[in-house]
Every structure is written in C-alpha cells, then in structure tokens.
Amino acid sequence: MTRDQTARWLRDLPARSALKLSNQRHVRLWLGNRHEEALHRHRPAVPGLSAVDAALVDTLDKQGVCVTTLDRLGLPGSQALLEQAGALAEAFAGEAHAQCRAGKDFIIVPPADIVRNPEIFRWGLQDRLLDIAEAYIGLPVAYDGVAINYTVADGRAISTRKWHRDWEDRRMLKVAVYLHDVDAEGGPFQQIARPGTPQSDRDGFNYDLADDVALERMLGARLDRDIHSCEGPRGTVVFCDTARLFHRGKPATRRDRAALFYSYFANPPRHPFLCERTGLARRDITEMARTLPRRQRDAALWRRRLSLLLRLIPPAGL
Structure with missing residues (x-):
C-alpha cells in the first residue's frame, strides 16, 4: 500500500467502521423499523404532483430511471444553467485531460467554480x-448539492465507469443534466432495470464495483436486455435512483462527456458518513443557502438534523 493509499484508508476508517456497525443484524433491524415508522408518519404530508411529475415518479419506481429534457421540464433558469455550467466545463477541459493523463480516476470541475x-x-x-424527490423517497429530502462530472474519452472502465450502486441511502434520486451531446460513444449514463442482490435493512448493504462478467454472475445472463442507455443531446435530463439499482457512466471512447449531477436522499439519510460527494465545503453550502426559504435551507443544511455522534464522523473521501 502506498503512502497516499494508507492516508486515504486511515481517513475513511471512521466512515467504514460506522457502515460496518450499521450493518450488524440487530442494528439493521432497529434502523429498518424506525425507517418504516417514519415513512408511515410522513405519508399524509407527501406533496401532491402534477400528472407529468407523478408519471415521472411512477417510472422511477418501476424502472429506476426516467429521461427527459430541460425544455420539456420547463423549470425556471434552465437555459442560464446550461450556459453557465457548459462554460465551466469547456474552460475545465484542458485541466481534465491533464488530470486524466496523471492517472486521476474521478474528475470534477472544481467546486469553487460552482460557489x-x-x-x-x-x-x-x-x-x-x-x-x-420527496414523493419518490417518501420522506423530507436532503439536498447533497451538485457536481459537474467530466469524463475524458479514454475508454477506461474505472471508478464510476464500473457497475456499482451508490451508498448514501436506501433509495435516492440523482438528476443528471448533460452539458454535451451524448451518444453511445460519448459516455452515456447507464442503469440496469433488473433486481440486484438484496440491499435492505433486512439483508444488509454491500457496495462493490463490478465489470460485465462479475455483474452477470450476480444478476444473470443477457444483461443487455435490461440496460437503459441514456443517450441524448445537450440539455438531456436523467432522473435516476443510483442507490437501488446498478449503474455506471459507460466509458467514453470518442467524445468527452460533462454533466451536472444533483443528489437527493432522505433527511436524514441512513449513511450520512458516506454522503457529501460533491466536494462543496459546508461553509460554502451554508452561505449559498443563507437567503433561501426555510424548506430549501433545511434540505441543503441537512446535517443539522443528525445526532451529535453522527455529526462527529467525518465523511468518506471522494
């Protein structure tokens, strides 16, 4: 193990230990009962949705992924979002290629640019x-911010370009916005709409990266029948549950891919020590949320709902 690997292992030890403890059978069952009770209590307060948004949530429940566009969503500020974030990704392209040549696996536009x-x-x-997000998750939501992921077209199947499930919560919502046109060779987001190995409070939570061969051993043959490959032009939006089902960014081979990834989970999540994946500093999040309405502040400052013990566990590194 290199010095850097040792330092990362030591840094992540509290979070890994907390995950192991929370996976002990009696703790799992206790947490699961509390979660079911919370879902039952909150059910009358889940917000009503338009027919379009209800259909989106229904598709998420059934398939784990739903693809649309910024134009079809019609959310305020979307054109400015596309232009601002696209400009940041374009300005970062040279640095992204330099980081790739240096061997970095997971590349994001500097969080300071978002701040x-x-x-x-x-x-x-x-x-x-x-x-x-609340209608899909069934509880008040925490907002874990946004990152601009940059995938260099080097064809490598590494890091999040391998099949995996995210580890923040039992179920979660990510909203990806493509900043480039993305075709089959441009690193589309892919998700497998096939039940995986059990992942629940009853069965425990296990997180492994897998290649195609390993995944077929776990899920069965002919996975291609159930792979949703989310291709589309700039401005394509992918709603997906990255905790419940296996997914990846397909290795890009001919064109780079930049995309915004917004993250939501229950407030509080099951694994708060495995959250905060955007690189945004807590003080910056506090400042960006300072003038927002209460609901938005509560979602962005979700750590305030954690117990003192959980707040003391440092999050695992990116």
Missing part, C-alpha cells in the same frame, strides 16, 4: 424538484 456561480447550486433546490 462562484451559486445559481447552479440553487437550481437544484426548486420546490418542484424537491417535491419529485
């Missing part, structure tokens, strides 16, 4: 998006 453009962060806190 200097807070409208990008705040776009994800619109009531309509929070309503969709």
